[in-house]
Amino acid sequence: MDKLLELLKGAAPALATVVAGPMGGIAVKAIAEKFGVADEVGAVAEAIAGDPAAAQKLAEIDLQKLEMEYADRANARAMQIAALQQDNPEAKNFIYRFAWFWSFTSVLYFFCVTFAPLPDGGRDFANIILGFLLGTAVANILSFFYGSSKSSQDKTSALTKGGK
Numbered sequence: 693m694d695k696l697l698e699l700l701k702g703a704a705p706a707l708a709t710v711v712a713g714p715m716g717g718i719a720v721k722a723i724a725e726k727f728g729v730a731d732e733v734g735a736v737a738e739a740i741a742g743d744p745a746a747a748q749k750l751a752e753i754d755l756q757k758l759e760m761e762y763a764d765r766a767n768a769r770a771m772q773i774a775a776l777q778q779d780n781p782e783a784k785n786f787i788y789r790f791a792w793f794w795s796f797t798s799v800l801y802f803f804c805v806t807f808a809p810l811p812d813g814g815r816d817f818a819n820i821i822l823g824f825l826l827g828t829a830v831a832n833i834l835s836f837f838y839g840s841s842k843s844s845q846d847k848t849s850a851l852t853k854g855g856k
Contacts, residue, residue: 696720696737700750707753726753768836791833798825 700708710719724731726749727739740746775783802825805818 696733696740699737699740699746707750722753723750726750787836791837794825794829794833798830801825 697708697712700711707719707723710716711723720733720736721731723736723740727736727743727746729735729739740750743749772787775786778784802822805822810818
C-alpha cells in the first residue's frame with residue numbers, strides 16, 4: 693500500500709487521499725479498471741510503475757474525482773437556493789438553525805470540557821468528541837458558508853477552465 697501511495701502522491705494527490713481513506717477499496721478498483729489489471733493493491737502499483745502514460749491516466753481519474761466533488765458542492769448550493777425561494781419559513785431557515793445548533797453545541801461542549809471536572813478516564817472520550825465537533829461539524833459548517841480554502845478554490849477554477 694505504501695508503494696501505491698507514493699506513486700499516487702506525485703501524479704494524482706487527490707486520488708492518493710482517497711486511496712488512503714475509507715473509500716480506498718473503491719479507488720483501487722477504479723484505478724485497476726483504468727489500467728486493465730487485477731483489483732489488488734500490488735497489481736495496481738506495478739501497473740502504475742510500469743506504464744509511461746500512468747500520470748495521464750491517473751490525472752483523468754483525479755479530474756473525475758474533482759468533478760464529482762464540484763458537482764456535490766453545486767448540488768448543496770442549488771438546494772439552498774431552492775429552499776430560500778420557498779414561502780415556508782422552516783424550509784428557508786433550516787440550514788441556518790442547523791448551523792446555529794451545532795455551533796452552539798460545539799462551543800458549549802468546548803467550555804464544559806475545558807472548565808468542568810471530568811471523571812477519571814473521561815478525558816480521552818472528551819478529546820475524541822471535541823476533535824469530531826471542531827474538526828468535522830464546525831469545519832464543515834464554515835466550509836459550507838465561506839468555502840473551504842484558497843487551494844480548493846484554485847482547484848475548482850482549474851477544473852472549470854481547463855478540465856472540460
